[in-house]
Amino acid sequence: MIADIRLLGPLRATISDVDVLPAAAKPRQVLALLAVRAGQIVTVAALTEELWGERPPRSAVTTLQTYVLQLRRRIATALGGQSGAAAKELLATVHGGYRLLVPAEEVDLHRARTLIERGRRALAVGEDQAGGRLLHQALALWDGPMLVDVPKGRQLGIECLSLAEVRLGALELRIEADLRLGRHAELLAELTVLTAEQPLHEVLHAQHMLALHRSGRSVAALEVFRRLRARLVGETGLEPSSRVQRLHQAILAGHPGLETVPVQRLLAADLSGA
Secondary structure, X not given: OOEEEEOOOOOEEEEOOEEOOOOOHHHHHHHHHHHHOOOOOEEHHHHHHHHHOOOOOOOHHHHHHHHHHHHHHHHXXXXXXXXXXXXXXXXXXXXXEEEXXXXXXXXXXXXXXXXXXXXXXXXXXXXXXXXXXXXXXXXXXXXXXXXXXXXXXXXHHHHHHHHHHHHHHHHHHHHHHHHHXXXXXXXXXXXXXXXXXXXXXXXXXXXXXXXXXXXXXXXXXXXXXXXXXXXXXXHHOOOOOHHHHHHHHHHHHOOXXXXXXXXXXXXXXXXXXX
């Protein structure tokens, strides 16, 4: 039995290549939260809060049990004639809640987390090719906003916000790897879009500035800084961080270290020692 559960975009769920995704909204929420926390106990309280918020109906527990039963029936059908006991093992009732017992590698979210962590470790020891490749693989698992077609209560809302930050961090690392590998010209179109989408994100703007400078477009790099500063001051009253200002000054001065020093080092320390 092989499951394939996809959360990084529209919800998809198959077991042995048979679709087990329920059509109704609330059973989809139940399946989504169980899959996000695959292998872990998800309490009845957490599932109830996800489905109905702070004011669940009196029938909440009974209704939740009905949703779980519906999911088990779909799982049993996918298992092809096996008894309902197998479905109960896969979607197990445990003390105080339920647990979806599928391997982490069969859920795209957990595969992505593993690839990101492996990529992070590779970059930390200077294995830029391997790290970049792992991060590219992780980011390719996203097919749009997480659980874009599933209603989200508090529990799933928190998970989606957390994963959005994880994705953004992985994207920064992957761009860092590409810059280390000399792919600055290839990054320009992507960074133009990303800085437009994230107008206050200083690391992405710094990466855009460096990619432009290394592509022989220092004037455009300075314009990226100008727009970032105007937006920050206008919306928050704050100047860009001292780290981004140092990068700006280094571009103005044409510092030779800009051609070789990784972005994170450029942002972390004064270039006078680079």
